[in-house]
Amino acid sequence: MQTLDTTLLIIGGGPGGYVAAIRAGQLGIPTVLVEGQALGGTCLNIGCIPSKALIHVAEQFHQTEAHAHKSNIGIKVAAPSLDITQSVAWKDGIVDRLTTGVAALLKKNDVKVIHGWAKVIDGKLVEIDGQDLRIRCEHLLLATGSSSVELPMLPLGGAVISSTEALSPSTLPKRLTVVGGGYIGLELGIVYRKLGVEVSVVEARERILPTYDSELTQPVAESLKKLGVKLYLGHSVEGFDAADKRLRVRTPDGGELALDTDQVLVAVGRRPRTKGFNLEALALKMNGAAVAIDERCQTSMRNVWAIGDVAGEPMLAHRAMAQGEMVAELIAGKQRVFEPTAIAAVCFTDPEIVVAGKTPETAKEEGLDCLVAQFPFAANGRAMTLESKSGFVRVVARRDNHLIVGWQAVGVGVSELSTAFAQSLEMGARLEDVAGTIHAHPTLGEAVQEAALRALGHALHI
Numbered sequence: 216m217q218t219l220d221t222t223l224l225i226i227g228g229g230p231g232g233y234v235a236a237i238r239a240g241q242l243g244i245p246t247v248l249v250e251g252q253a254l255g256g257t258c259l260n261i262g263c264i265p266s267k268a269l270i271h272v273a274e275q276f277h278q279t280e281a282h283a284h285k286s287n288i289g290i291k292v293a294a295p296s297l298d299i300t301q302s303v304a305w306k307d308g309i310v311d312r313l314t315t316g317v318a319a320l321l322k323k324n325d326v327k328v329i330h331g332w333a334k335v336i337d338g339k340l341v342e343i344d345g346q347d348l349r350i351r352c353e354h355l356l357l358a359t360g361s362s363s364v365e366l367p368m369l370p371l372g373g374a375v376i377s378s379t380e381a382l383s384p385s386t387l388p389k390r391l392t393v394v395g396g397g398y399i400g401l402e403l404g405i406v407y408r409k410l411g412v413e414v415s416v417v418e419a420r421e422r423i424l425p426t427y428d429s430e431l432t433q434p435v436a437e438s439l440k441k442l443g444v445k446l447y448l449g450h451s452v453e454g455f456d457a458a459d460k461r462l463r464v465r466t467p468d469g470g471e472l473a474l475d476t477d478q479v480l481v482a483v484g485r486r487p488r489t490k491g492f493n494l495e496a497l498a499l500k501m502n503g504a505a506v507a508i509d510e511r512c513q514t515s516m517r518n519v520w521a522i523g524d525v526a527g528e529p530m531l532a533h534r535a536m537a538q539g540e541m542v543a544e545l546i547a548g549k550q551r552v553f554e555p556t557a558i559a560a561v562c563f564t565d566p567e568i569v570v571a572g573k574t575p576e577t578a579k580e581e582g583l584d585c586l587v588a589q590f591p592f593a594a595n596g597r598a599m600t601l602e603s604k605s606g607f608v609r610v611v612a613r614r615d616n617h618l619i620v621g622w623q624a625v626g627v628g629v630s631e632l633s634t635a636f637a638q639s640l641e642m643g644a645r646l647e648d649v650a651g652t653i654h655a656h657p658t659l660g661e662a663v664q665e666a667a668l669r670a671l672g673h674a675l676h677i
């Protein structure tokens with residue numbers, strides 16, 4: 216068997232793994248990256264990028280349909296029709312451009328990419344399945360990501376699909392039931408609804424997006440109602456009868472309900488991918504289902520590192536990338552720790568939600584006495600010109616020294632505010648810093664400044 220020697224061996228070419236590889240290459244560390252499926256991982260191939268592409272298609276279709284029906288802004292068009300094959304091909308084109316770009320960056324930085332499934336032998340040795348190849352390394356970086364959680368009573372196959380299949384439909388069903396009211400289920404549910412599918416969402420808990428506070432999720436709940444998405448909150452799934460296309464659901468009072476549906480999308484969360492590649496051989500310390508790591512992304516075994524989804528929550532691409540970059544620098548001998556003040560999280564629902572740092576509730580739980588203020592988009596000129604007045608920006612800041620500890624927003628296009636939020640938190644901005652910064656007019660960002668002004672007791676436009 217052929218043995219390849221390297222300094223750094225990375226298992227997984229998602230945003231965590233490929234960024235670690237690029238940075239390691241820049242720093243001159245001999246690096247091998249093993250990827251079993253496609254470079255770019257979940258994020259580029261079956262996650263962030265394809266979902267946002269389809270959200271764009273659905274929004275364009277929905278807007279055109281709305282203008283054909285009744286336009287407030289004077290646009291007259293005929294009713295649109297949809298070629299879903301063309302939409303999916305367009306989405307695949309974007310994925311292709313991005314993954315090809317990743318391959319080129321890896322090559323440019325002298326990273327050796329091996330296509331195959333890695334199997335761990337020990338902390339310094341990995342075998343590639345079905346290839347006569349072993350790789351010996353000084354540092355092993357686990358970046359194997361996560362996979363969709365499956366429900367035992369709802370096995371995937373046929374009409375029961377995961378987000379992966381939902382992102383590449385060959386035809387659209389007449390009716391779709393989404394199981395799970397988290398961000399992935401809602402983003403995709405809204406896409407299908409805007410493309411004309413009758414959509415229902417079954418969620419075991421009492422609210423959609425249960426990890427966000429209800430003030431933030433309220434505008435999304437209202438929008439779902441307006442779009443005609445049926446919500447079954449507090450309902451749990453019992454099983455699917457494929458022959459009669461019926462999803463059996465337990466109601467909150469213990470009764471049974473049958474929902475007629477052509478497809479069922481299971482979106483009940485993701486689990487770190489730690490099985491199937493002999494990781495058990497390392498007997499690493501675990502943190503629940505995830506590989507336990509310290510603030511340098513070191514596992515319990517020396518020179519074995521873990522980043523991204525395999526190391527647990529928050530399972531977000533930008534966190535995986537930041538960890539990947541840091542681990543490469545640590546291996547190169549730089550002093551680094553992973554201690555972000557905040558990692559912004561965005562729900563690309565309609566409207567969008569963004570949270571960064573502490574919410575009023577988490578600040579209170581931590582014993583912080585905080586000022587909380589919000590500024591509604593109903594009083595923001597730019598929001599009106601975008602035909603969207605729902606939502607707000609909220610700031611949370613310490614009462615004693617006005618240090619900003621958290622931002623939240625809900626509204627059309629607020630995902631782009633995540634940058635300002637993360638920067639102000641990371642730079643230790645106070646309310647006066649944001650309030651005293653001239654924000655361009657007319658922008659949604661003015662609501663950020665106004666929220667800070669309001670916390671100081673002198674908002675100008677409300």
Ligand SMILES: Cc1cc2nc3c(=O)[nH]c(=O)nc-3n(C[C@H](O)[C@H](O)[C@H](O)COP(=O)(O)OP(=O)(O)OC[C@H]3O[C@@H](n4cnc5c(N)ncnc54)[C@H](O)[C@@H]3O)c2cc1C
Pocket residue numbers: 226227228229230231232249250251252253254255256257258259261262263264266331332333334358359360361378399488491492522523524525530531532533535563
């Ligand atoms: C529908 C959907 C939408 C999402 N939207 C967003 C979003 O908008 N924003 C956001 O921040 N996050 C989003 N996410 C989450 C995001 O995709 C993940 O957090 C991110 O991809 C994690 O990166 P990673 O590098 O840890 O793992 P992954 O991207 O999962 O990559 C891991 C890679 O490792 C490979 N691999 C695993 N085991 C082996 C092995 N033994 N040998 C070789 N290769 C192996 C896999 O094939 C995979 O390519 C979304 C996820 C989904 C499913």
